[in-house]
Amino acid sequence: MTKKLFLLALIFYFVVAKAFAQTGTISGSVRTSDGEPVELVTVNVKGTTKGALTDRNGKYQIRNIQPGLHRLVASFIGLEKQEQTIEVTAGSSASLDFTLKENASQLLEVMVSARNLNRENVIVAKIPLKKLENPQVYSTVSSEIMKQQGITSYDDALRNVPGISRTWESTGRGGDGATYFALRGFEAQPLLYNGLPGITSGNLDPSNVEEIQVIKGPSSTLFGGSFYGYGGIINTITKKPYHQFGGEIGYNAGSFGLNRVTADINTPLSKADKIALRVNTAYHSENSFQDAGFKKSFFIAPALVYEASDRLTFHFLTEILNEERAVAPVFFHSDRSSPLPFKNLAELNLDPRLSFTSNDLSIRNPRFNLQAQAVYKLSDQWNSQTVFSRGSVKSNGIYTYIWDDVSGDNWFSQYFHNEQQTTNTTDIQQNFNGDFKIGHMRNRLLVGVDYFKRNVIDNGSGWGRARNVTPQGDINYVDPYSGDTLAPVYLTQASVDNLLAGTEGGPSNISNSSLGFYASNVLNFTPKLSAMVSLRADRYDSKGDRSTSDDDYDQWALSPKFGIVYQPVIDKVSLFANYMNAFINVAPRRVTDADGTNPRVKSFRPEHADQWEYGIKTNLFSDKLAATLSVYDIKVSDRVMTNPANILDYNQGGKVGSKGFELDIVANPVTGLNVIAGFSHNKTRVISGDPEDFYSEPGRAIGGQGPQNLANLWATYRISSGTLKNAGFGIGGNYAGEYKVIDNSKTGVFTLPSYTLLNASVFYNASHFRISLNVNNITDKQYYIGYWSVNPQKPRNSTLSVAYKF
Template identity: 70%
Template sequence: MSATYYYTVFFILYSVVAFAQTGNINGSVTTDDGRPAESVNISVKGAGKGTVVDRNGNYEIHNVPVGVHTMTASFVGLGTQVKTVTVTSGGTAVIDFVLPENSARLREVIVSSQLSANKPTVIAKIPLTNLENPQVYNAVSVELLKQQVITSYDDALRNVPGITRTWEATGRAGDGAAYFALRGFDAQPALTNGLPGLTSGNLDPANVEEIQVMKGPSATLFGGSFYSYGGLINTVTKKPYLGFGGEVTYNLGSFGLNRISTDINTPLSKTEKIALRINTAYHTENSFQDAGFKKSFFIAPALAYEVNDRLSFQVLAEILEEERSVAPVFFHSDRLSPLDFTSIEELNLNNSLSFTSNDITIKNPKYNLQGQMVYKLADQWTSHTVISRGTVKSNGYYTYIWDDVAGDNDFSQYFHKEQQTTNTTVIQQNFNGDFKIGTLRNRLLIGLDYYDRNVIDHGSGWGWARNVTPQGDVNYIDPFTGEDMPPVYLTQASIENLLGGLEGVNSNISNSSYGAYFSNVLNVTPGIMAMVSLRADYFDSKGEMNTPDDNYDQFALSPKFGLVYQPVLDKVSLFANYMNAFINVSPQQVFDQDGNYLRVQSFKPEQANQLEYGVKTNLFADKLYATVSVYDIKVSDRVYPDPQNPNNSVQGGKVGSKGIEFDFSAHPLAGLSVIAGYSYNETQVIEGNDNDFYSEPGRSPGGQGPQNLVNMWATYKFLGGKLKNYGLGIGGNYASRYKVIDNSQTGVFYLPAYTLVNASLFYNGEHVRIAFNMNNMADETYYIGYWSVNPQKGRNFAASVAYKF
């Protein structure tokens, strides 16, 4: 037999013997007022073992070598507690800790900590620390939002490596939330607490505890109801806790920013574990341009009821009422003709112009209700049942500008009245187990989910209103006929008159998806873990309610694999993953080249597959976290125009995205925190149509974002002396020049590179927090875009005053 065989047998026998000489430790950690002490670090000295206390104050450490060990319970900013434990072979030692802090103090420290990389999360729907998870992810904490005086959800993501906004929320139906480029593909904030949380406008940050950006194709656990080729953005909301507390905050800033928000938590019973938390915000803000505004009211009540040690309930509601006047997206190409302007300098866009008025508004109300039941079936098994119901609306006017006829300085402006409602229902059942088969630890997830979406659309037709130039000149000459048309003014009455004679939409579409999935993390040894995951997904579209022949269904399998090797336990992690995502593709009608109807063409789901490898570290007693990863994503089965017949579509297009990411988070000195990141991405079409704007091989598909991105933020808080509780922060972002149009027929258009520098001063005392932030200190002129040009704010400030109780 080969030497490899003998090595394998020896390795297995050695592992069995090693596991036979180990035991387990578990217990609870509470504060001196009897509350669970979440997120406290538990370590076993000399054994290379440790974990983090869960939300119920419990912890478990497996496969600890037999013998007498010293255990430490600690948390940054709090004292430590040391105990001795004796571990016997195959036995379980129970060690409990009581920290000399009350629950309010502990929660303040937890919220203030930016170094949450070693805290177990449910990004994998299995409690895994960052070093145990083969997937790359980043998180933005609520404390960081407060430090940077962030009042816009989108601005929070400037702290995440490898993601950049490509345009702001438009409010239009279906996809009106902000667009981001993530690993070269579209991403929107589509998840709330791991469930679909669609929006047609902005998200309010008042109820945000953490924003998680999961990198790479992510359909295996989260389904294919939204694009996740480059990753997903998940919003984790604030949860009630058993104690009284909260804060009231007032924000003010440039361009008429005024915002007041409250966060109040209170127990509802002296004998039962019931707590209520309510977050609210009222926000008004103008634009940096000549017109534009935002006005919103948000409220999010959440109720938690812990019936006993085994059963708990949580109910969350989010209600957002928002009205805005939104600047149109400026598309500077007709996607066919050579570009008239090949640079920002040639386009000469007047950035102070909005091309709209405050009389032309859109409303985007959002309602979301989530209910969760957690039941501990046994010591090793837990059941999570979740039901979610959501409604988002687009009601008002959407407008865009684009180059109808190339060769002149005129751009057509079109208007449309949005009247769409999207209703969603989600039911999800997960079972989590943590058990051993022989000596091998398994963390198993088994899940089922159901997702239903109904879209009702009664919007108007599209109406040409006028021509504009980038410098702001206006005329009413029809770009196709050359006729003088009646003026259309930027008032609701004038736009209604324009749209009144156009044929509108009367649509009612329903579809559903049914998913079954499992994921298992197997500890081959304490330092070697393997993840195997698979989803089976059935998509059923009923199509239009009144059109019986447009129904269709599709089936997809979505696998996910991961390997983790920790050469230094809980310190260094080498990882690799294979991840998948898919999107269902609607059938399309086929016509011949003369426009005669032929048939309906069906398609398979699109597929995205990623290979990634890298290293994660947690060094110097939780003071330094870093991740470096290299990825390669291939999207296949894309549908694109038939090169032989523009009235037909074919399947088989491919797009590739590859890159590298670096993420760094450090706490080198008491009071000093630093986060930084760098990413490089290259995205291009591999197979497609040489004559199509979006799918020309060898070209960028659009919306992929700048190739190089850098983010950095450092804060220092004085912990003693006359400046105690004062602090300062500085950081910013860099983006390299960005190829927003890349096509042999139209030419190439770059948005210029930019560097933004931001800084803050703050005081964060026991009851009062005051912060002042200056953004874009150098008053840099910069742009974002998809295949568009979207001007951004110049120098601006934001300040906040908060009272904590």
């Protein structure tokens, strides 16, 4: 029996060896018309299941091909397929190259529209991982999608991401003046630039945006705990130079006085030394849909890349933004303690056309951002990345909000403050990435250190109550508590300056820093099964106000992360699960007894968020359908809350839970048709708190959590042949369910209604010229957003865009 088995095995070996000896190999490259290599092109042998993707150098190789004539098909999403015939002989290698009709700059426009392909991403995990290899969920918005939709505002781009909604626009105030979003039930702001801190107190200009990444779930393990959200973080990827001359000059004109001029110019400075420069710049001027309000800004962002050698590359980026705006105040329609006299918009009867401000009351938010990095290939297995980032942002001007001082009288007090704040940040990182095997198991290891420092200088005024208004626009100058008549304060710079001249500000100069050490490893047990294990140790050092040492403190925090991925069909389907953590270092606060005596400084432990998540990711039908479905459960503990027994004190120990699911789809069923769609459901509630505290009543929504149900859809079709070639149209929109902006047993509940928005576009997009007309909110739906507030949104509006590409 043993001899028979041996003979059978020997025969089988020779049969297999002979079969393989009779096969051949096909290899080759894919390049653009100007000679640049193209990554991620699919090359298939027609009529078989054999194929390959091109690598970063545009190379591909397909093994074990039977001898004979074969038809090879090269395809890339958004482009016409190319077919060529090749003959394969036994035991030999045949070569076949493809040249795409597009040049490098044209191809770039096509590539960025395919936002969810299973391509490597080097920022989300700080390890080069394909989307299906990463146990974390993230969504992206490309610059091409933004062009298709005629987007001139950074905020509007995020309407293409499931699970995120805007809760109020940028106020420009110091510290947190950027736009607020709700992400998985928690607040989030766009505070990362290329994975590094990029704090802003105003708006971001979209002209230098290559891609916006919304990284879902608590992410402190890799990105720290200085200002990142529990539900996720928003990361902006900027445009990078390339080694060909090209660019685009564009103009946008639209509703409410929109005028916007942009330029994107790329040029090689030295082909021999591989130095390239890319400059993006924009001038933006726009009025408001309300009776007052405007925005004027100038932005410029030069970026330089220098490939010093095959191993060493330097990247430099500078962004300079000067922005001035007149900003409508946030309308807080509750004192957060008294029963609400109105429970919905119909009862409040807020006139959405009123801004409650004037164009004489403006705020300026100049911003500077510098990033420099050196990437060095230490060996075939190890790379080094050294990064330096420096940022500065100012808030200079008038910030105002409206507050219900005395509930029930239909009068709301309007307060003013002169912002004079500067925030400076510095970040230094050193990362080492390794890709090696131990035995038969592949390891992709990250080891890094991150130093972050922030300094906030505040010389703002005190606060002044200027007047009282009704939601319908009536005005009086009466003290709401005493009934005394006050001197009129008008909406002019001189009048508001006179009001604030008698107020006392609280000047401060606060510094803090953090030093983080982190490591992350993706271990492939088999080609189909991998696990991620990550840990961060973070030391937070707060010097507080430099004028005193009473509020100095430091502490350590640990942030773990685990994930597992199983791909039943490699690069097609992956099942994943993760545990993720986030922490926020809570600054010490000055507290007193209820009567104002016994002043002291109180320190707190870091707040922590823990998430469990599982789901499925797919990339099917030759990159024609990419989808992610995930279910998550987040719990935040050690929340700092106001002490209900003493509003001059704080307690720690609150808990909040957020549960939900998200579906994100990108489909390209036929040439020229691109569809992005998503749906999300979230429920956020206080788990443990104080029934007497407005912000932490158990069983209630926390505020700022956004609508529970959200949906997004955008579909474009571009005609690829015939008389109307390069013409096309797009249609889509957004749905948001009912939203409890106030949810409390004492005040009652105030709900913003659900809404559905419909948007559309028509365009002509040729190789050197693009023109498009976009109409948003076609049905002229009046809708509102809020964060314990009511913020009216734009009615129907349109944008005409023209661009010359070269």
